[in-house]
Structures are given as C-alpha cells and as structure tokens.
Amino acid sequence: MTINSVKSKILRLNPLKRDFIPPEVPVSVVSEVKILGVIFSHDCTFTTHIKSVTRKANTSLQTLSKIRRFGCNTHSLLRAYLCYERPMLESACPVWDPSVLRTIYLMQDLDSVQKRATRIILSNRDISYHNTLETLELQSLELRLGELILRFGKMLLSNPAHRDILPQEALTVSRSRQKLKLVPERARTNRYQNSFVPFFTSIYNSA
Template identity: 30%
Template sequence: MMELNTNKCEVITVTRKRNRIVHQYKLKDAILTPVEATKYLGVTITSDLKWNSHISNVCQKANNTLAFLRRNLRVNSPKLKATAYQSLVRPLVEYASTVWDPSTSKNIYKLEMIQRRAARFTLNRYHNTSSVSSMLQELGWTSLQQRQEISRLVMFYKIHNELVPFNSDAYITKCTRSTRAVHTQGYLMPQSRTQQHQCSFFPRTIKMWNTLPVNVVTAPSTEAFRLQLTKGNNS
C-alpha cells in the first residue's frame, strides 16, 4: 500500500541503437522524466551500460574523503592512518565492484591513484622522489585491481557452489569434460557480440576461473578459497 513518489521516478532506455524508440511513460498520469544515467542501489547505470560515469563518481567521492582525512587527521601514526583509509575510503571504491570492475587502463589508473595517494598520506611521504611502489610494498597493500579480481572470483565461487540465490543455468554452462586448458570444474566461455558484454562479470571471471588450479576451485569454504587466491597474488 506504499504510495510511489512520481517526482523520484525516472525512465532509462538501455540500447545500442542510434535511432531509439521514443515512448512516453506515465505513472499516475504523471509523465516520467527520461534520463541517460540513474543510480540503482548506489551504482550509476547508464543507457550505454558503460561504467565511466560510476567510476568517476566513485573516484571523486573517495578523493574527497581522503582529502578530508588529510586535513583533519593530524597524527603521526601510520597504523591509525591506514585504518582510516581502509575503513572510510577503500570501501567506497570496492562497493559492488564485482559489477563495475573496470577493464580499461584509464579507469584502472584512476582507481589506483586513490590508493597511491593514500599510501603517501599514511606514511607522510610527499616528496617527488619518494617511490609509491615501495610504500605500497611496505604497507603490504595489494593493488585495487587485484583485490577486485579476487572479489569477482569469490562471487563466482559462491555461484558455483550455490551459496547465493542465483539461477546460474540461465547464464553459464559447465564443461562436460576437462581439457589441458580447462579443469573439471570449468565453464564454457560465453559468446560476446559487444565490448560491454565481453568486459562484463561472467566472461571476464570465467576466463580467470578456468585457469585456476583444481585444488583452489575445490576449496572447502569461501574463506579457504579467498586465502588460496590471496596467497597466489602474494607469491
């Protein structure tokens, strides 16, 4: 019996066609506003299904939060600064990243720059000659790209083991037999006709999943699987 607020309702058309079919949608006799981008559960979705807008919004919010910490957290404790970054900034760039994990070098760079700035802030080293790579190694921080890859693989592990409510049969197909390139728990690569689909969750993650060792994909629990992936990235 909840009343919908028509002022907060919008219409977005997802299509690759140049000449779109224009239709006027109404709700309670109110004409809904057509938009090119809208937020759904905190994720910016655009009509072309690209993640540039969302990543730009995320980077801006994360950089603003990091600047706030730099202005107000005036302590000489790297541990406290690292905790502040990991608690207040990094969750912003990792929220729902299994959906929008970037595939272009430009967007990957924009995200990694946030953590590189955080490393300088944490260790209070702002000189141009200071090596940020050495700082990240000293702090023990893996790249955001690696963390996002692990998040995607963990989500796929949950789908594979039916630990999340998802009808995987409608989207992916298990291999009927193993080959040299694909283990016994592998999946067929989905066919992609567009760049957006090729860079989406299932095609990218299945490609990585199929290359993992059998002892990793058959880990007895989610945490054991995550630990195996983390060891692999640190080795």
C-alpha cells in the first residue's frame, strides 16, 4: 500500500512526553490533528478542541446579535440558537465530554458561550445566568451534555452491532445495595476513568 504523504500525518499519542523518533517516511509529524471535526492532541487532552469550538461559536454569536437588531422576538432568537449555535458546542460530545466535564476551566469556556447567547436573546445583561436558563427553559450545558452521552450510550446498548463496546449486564448489587445495570469498569488511570465507557457506565448505573 502506498502512503499519500500529502494527506497523511503522524500523531503520536504521548501523554507522558517521552522522546519520540519518527519513522523514516516522507510524512510530517504533527502535535494535533482534526478527525471528523474533533481535534486530537498528542497529550490526549481536548483543550485545543474546546478552544477552537468556543472561538468559532463566539464568532457565530455575532450573527445572533445582528438578527436581534432586525427586531426578531425572543422565540425566534432562541430557535436560532438551538438550531445553529448550540450544536457547535455539542458536536461529538461522547468523544471529548467525559474529560471536559471534570476540567473546570474548559467547562467554563463552553458555558461562557451559552451565557453570552442567553443575554443576547433576552437583551438583558443584568439578569443572572441561572435566571436566564429558567426564563428560556434551557438546561445548563453540563446537564445537556450528560444527557446526550446517556442517550448515545443507550443507543449502543440497543444496537447488536455495537453492544460489545460497553460492559456486560450486572448480575449483582453494589456495596451500597444499589442494583447495578452494567458491570462497572475498572480504570487504572484517571485518563481512562474520564473516557466514554467508564463515564457512561457510571451515569447509567446511577440513573
């Protein structure tokens, strides 16, 4: 098989930052690469991806401000946000969200976009974020992303072609006498603990 050196890249997942000698092939070695809209970094974090998403979403909010100036009502502005803006913040969240949810500053970056959007929609900078969510009947992004992961995991459970990605059904109860639905994943590292399979198993068992 011939490798296309123009289209191909080498990304070594190297969270421990060990020395790496690239192979002698005419392919460039990169520190990050975008695959299906998600930026993967060599240190196995999604910081670059979140920064890119929030930057793009904040730029797009300028369109929402322009729509408001044309006299659109609150309902129309909310629909525009839900159809065009929020999907940017949710795209492929089962891949990156478990680790981001437990990284406070990255979650704050995502939340800042929705905070700004709700203030544009309501034309009120003085109202608190909690009150804007109640007024517009919106969820916080943290709850919303958690629900999307739960929904995606349930789809995998019901799909025979992908059922083996997730743990088997549990036949016992936990020490807290809670009946488990899936066998809990044993994670040796925090990095794996913050990935999709252990994260979904945890929230699915507690749901």
